[in-house]
Amino acid sequence: MTTTPLSPSLIATLPGHYYTDPAVFRQEQERLFESLWFCAVRSADLDKPGAFRTVQVGRESVVVTRNRAGELRAFLNICRHRGARLCLEESGEVRRTLQCPYHAWTYDLDGTLVAAPNLTKMPDVDRTAYGLVGVELREWLGYAWVCLADEPPSFEETVIGAAVERLGDAASIERYRVEDLALGRRVTYDVKANWKLIVENFMECYHCATIHPELTDVLPEFADGYAAQYYVGHGAEFGDGVKGFTVDGSEGFGRLPEVADDQDRRYYAITVKPTVFVNLVPDHVILHRMFPLAEDRTVVECDWLYAPEVVASGADVSKSVELFHRVNVQDFDACERTQPAMASRAYRTGGVLVPTEHHISLFHTWLTERLGGAGA
Numbered sequence: 001m002t003t004t005p006l007s008p009s010l011i012a013t014l015p016g017h018y019y020t021d022p023a024v025f026r027q028e029q030e031r032l033f034e035s036l037w038f039c040a041v042r043s044a045d046l047d048k049p050g051a052f053r054t055v056q057v058g059r060e061s062v063v064v065t066r067n068r069a070g071e072l073r074a075f076l077n078i079c080r081h082r083g084a085r086l087c088l089e090e091s092g093e094v095r096r097t098l099q100c101p102y103h104a105w106t107y108d109l110d111g112t113l114v115a116a117p118n119l120t121k122m123p124d125v126d127r128t129a130y131g132l133v134g135v136e137l138r139e140w141l142g143y144a145w146v147c148l149a150d151e152p153p154s155f156e157e158t159v160i161g162a163a164v165e166r167l168g169d170a171a172s173i174e175r176y177r178v179e180d181l182a183l184g185r186r187v188t189y190d191v192k193a194n195w196k197l198i199v200e201n202f203m204e205c206y207h208c209a210t211i212h213p214e215l216t217d218v219l220p221e222f223a224d225g226y227a228a229q230y231y232v233g234h235g236a237e238f239g240d241g242v243k244g245f246t247v248d249g250s251e252g253f254g255r256l257p258e259v260a261d262d263q264d265r266r267y268y269a270i271t272v273k274p275t276v277f278v279n280l281v282p283d284h285v286i287l288h289r290m291f292p293l294a295e296d297r298t299v300v301e302c303d304w305l306y307a308p309e310v311v312a313s314g315a316d317v318s319k320s321v322e323l324f325h326r327v328n329v330q331d332f333d334a335c336e337r338t339q340p341a342m343a344s345r346a347y348r349t350g351g352v353l354v355p356t357e358h359h360i361s362l363f364h365t366w367l368t369e370r371l372g373g374a375g376a
């Protein structure tokens with residue numbers, strides 16, 4: 001099969017096998033999801049001691065729980081005795097301890113081994129050394145971020161730095177006080193597509209005029225194909241006559257208290273590699289967390305966050321939720337239409353990026369450098 005010469009205005013994409021090869025996905029699990037900071041759970045979901053949630057981080061199951069002092073802790077979800085899965089449910093609540101359902105080895109909420117059948121007859125067993133394997137955890141934007149690496153990369157540089165790189169400074173996102181917002185709605189999407197297709201789709205707006213009529217009605221400049229992430233500090237401006245970031249452009253809620261005047265009536269998008277999208281609008285924040293489960297399957301959990309008084313009042317948030325829900329469905333449908341083609345001989349050497357998509361090539365460069373050429 002012949003290869004079409006690349007025109008000067010175009011940039012080559014990754015070859016198709018990056019999206020279909022299980023070996024590439026295993027490398028991504030090891031060198032991305034298990035080595036970088038991974039947004040695991042919303043802190044407020046674990047609202048009392050003993051509450052827990054299990055999440056898949058690369059090839060590992062991780063349990064995040066709140067201890068008796070009210071602090072979040074994360075551990076590999078593996079009993080130290082014979083390796084059984086400790087917590088079998090996706091979420092739940094225990095009174096004081098986590099107990100393995102196989103042989104009843106029991107751990108406190110800080111991970112220390114506190115009980116086991118006949119443990120008193122084994123005084124030489126170090127209850128800390130045989131406790132649960134801890135996972136590094138940081139809280140930011142009201143979420144617990146975990147890292148499985150023995151030596152985690154700088155959180156400030158790789159996570160908070162993504163917001164600074166996109167917006168120009170940390171204060172621009174801090175003004176939204178995301179950690180103080182309340183959950184208005186959560187929708188989980190099971191997408192039959194590779195996680196990178198979802199990232200690439202989120203980063204560009206060349207497709208917006210084609211598949212996002214509601215979004216381009218609210219943000220008319222997106223119809224020209226230039227994404228919100230095209231250059232540092234830019235926020236797409238609401239159209240004339242648009243009152244709020246809602247499905248019909250009707251009025252939303254009051255501007256969040258600390259949002260600056262020059263951030264009003266604008267939409268900002270941030271990609272925190274590898275698996276988080278943050279969307280900022282004046283009256284709410286939308287945060288996507290991706291959980292890549294296979295080379296052709298990605299679960300996306302999307303939260304709509306509002307001022308606490310908006311949620312407490314029982315206000316109808318459906319019009320603002322519906323706008324980005326439609327955007328999500330439209331985007332994920334496009335990714336699912338694209339996934340089968342990644343295995344086609346027509347995409348064996350990849351596709352191309354047009355000028356308004358050229359920043360995606362930076363993502364491809366970052367990815368291949370992280371994989372060390374393993375996916376080539």
